[in-house]
Amino acid sequence: AQTVTQSQPEMSVQEAETVTLSCTYDTSESDYYLFWYKQPPSRQMILVIRQEAYKQQNATENRFSVNFQKAAKSFSLKISDSQLGDAAMYFCAYDRRNNNDMRFGAGTRLTVKP
């Protein structure tokens, strides 16, 4: 079974600083996707960034980037120039190709201090 572990229940960062959220996963598959989703308080979950396992290049989306280490089964999210609007729960997720059973970590609550 595939499992996703987020070892940091809570993180905080000063506005404009950089923070890294950790995620590890366990799988025997070679073809899969990894995602970071953001869930603001009482608001819906939105996709932050996705990574295809066969791509060696780390995905980036504006201030968000990942460090994908396939051999180590690690998928961390770096948020640069943190903004107050980045405060949310962040979930790491794993899905096999032709997704049908996405697995989520328990989440990391990010606080951004002004």
Place this chain on the structure above:
Amino acid sequence: DTGVSQDPRHKITKRGQNVTFRCDPISEHNRLYWYRQTLGQGPEFLTYFQNEAQLEKSRLLSDRFSAERPKGSFSTLEIQRTEQGDSAMYLCASSLVPSTDTQYFGPGTRLTVL
């Protein structure tokens, strides 16, 4: 292009009652998923549809739960004889395969069973 919508957003019911939730996916998305999210946890997969066919069900989906997607568009999730342990956020997501494996989430229906 409207996103995934869910109705109702909140539902309070008494133990033993039946409840039904609706999900309208992004138009033209052929896959629709249901997840359950309890407080402080990541979403857990319940079931998914490819068009109108229900292709997979989690062991979390007890006999009291039933989901349908009769015309391959909207879906309903019914819980019969609700129990207090059913209290959770029920999330719906949709995707278009094989074009993309990214799932887009709705705002969820928060169920409280008294």
